[in-house]
Amino acid sequence: MPTEDTQELLLPRSRKANERLHAMIPGGAHTYAKGDDQYPENLAPVISHGRGAHVWDIDGNRYIEYGSGLRSVSLGHTHPRVVEAVRRELDRGSNFVRPSIVEVEAAERFLATVPTAEMVKFAKNGSDATTAAVRLARAATGRPRVALCADHPFFSVDDWFIGTTPMSAGIPAATNELTVAFPYGDLAATEELLTRYPDEIACLILEPATHTEPPPGYLAGLRELADRHGCVLIFDEMITGFRWSEAGAQGLYGVVPDLSTFGKALGNGFAVSALAGRRDLMEQGGLRHSGDRVFLLSTTHGAETHSLAAAMAVQTTYVEEGITARLHALGERLAAGVRDAAAGMGVGDHVVVQGRASNLVFATLDENRQPSQQYRTLFLRRLLAGGVLAPSFVVSSALDDADIDRTVDVVAQACAVYRKALDAADPTPWLAGRPVKPVFRRLA
Known part of the structure; x- marks a missing residue:
């Protein structure tokens, strides 16, 4: 050299x-x-x-x-507003046998920031949120297959996604067969997939945008396809959330998914993610309905007070400081x-x-x-x-x-x-x- x-x-x-x-x-x-x-x-x-x-x-x-x-650290390390919010909660306890008032405040703050969602549930990582969205879609539709965007690099550590990667060791072939793929930006190919598996596809899951902007009319076209074929439209907003707009890509492009998942920038490095969406879907994971219960999300540390305080501080900072x-x-x-x-x-x-x-x-x-x-x-x-x-x-x-x-x-x-x-x-x-x-x- x-x-x-x-x-x-x-x-x-x-x-x-x-x-x-x-x-x-x-x-x-x-x-x-x-x-x-x-x-x-x-x-x-x-x-x-x-x-x-x-x-x-x-x-x-x-x-x-x-x-x-x-x-995940979009405000920079040790951001003073985030650190101060976390420090306040550390002296008050981090986890209890019942919900804390911070959970109410964090949900209200999130739904005010992402007004296209009607309910939210917090977790610790993105994989939990996306897998919960997929499970909910399957329960709501009674369908087995998941259709994911083949051009997007990562959705979850769970079998329904990792089985589609070269690192599929340990995942049964029968599980892999239930995941199918569609190309980003190609509505015709997506409709062909939905037609090939009539009444089998529970959801379309994708990042609404990545290194390329969505073609004109593409996201609205997906919304129409999902409605027409009776499947759930899921936006993975782990990256686009906050970086595209405070309300995510759905807030920027004006197309509302049925469910969406947020993480990364939400906590500025603290462990917090969110599953959000339509009330009638989200409530199936709750207690106030008469149907079959869906095991949506149940995480011991999902509502740690200091992580939720970090998320609230992040959202406030994004809005107030542009x-x-x-x-x-x-x-x-x-x-x-x-x-x-x-x-x-x-x-x-x-x-x-x-x-x-x-x-x-x-x-x-x-x-x-x-x-x-x-x-x-x-x-x-x-x-x-x-x-x-x-x-x-x-x-x-x-x-x-x-x-x-x-x-x-x-x-x-x-x-x-x-x-x-x-x-x-x-x-x-x-x-x-x-x-x-x-x-x-x-x-x-």
């Missing part, structure tokens, strides 16, 4: 801590997307602490952080800077920024403009060396213009190395180890 490109980040304490993690925790992390296989070899920092848009690793390095907490608009402004500044830097170094067709400004990701393409894990590894190495921790370019509102400008400078340096690798038609000399790996793969 040329000497001018060898400014190295040394992480001896993180390397030892990663070995300790793998010795005790399968995968070395509690989320596969945080695994050290997602980072260049020997360059997976173990975090000590964070404040605002910055984190420090146990080796003492400081980074500008993107995609904080897998998109956080969604700030996320978009920061993302637009970052996207423009990265695109200019990449173009200036001659790799504008290879380092590609995609997505809504509040939820930016990047693609790393090879000399044939195909997605490349090797070039992603090269790019991540150079970002880390420059003090930028960025598995994505998803912004938090704690970033400032100086952070964005510094990030763009580091990207430009990374793109200069990227250009050399493209010219050599071989990034291997710049990798210093194995490439990063996709999360969903069959073999470890």
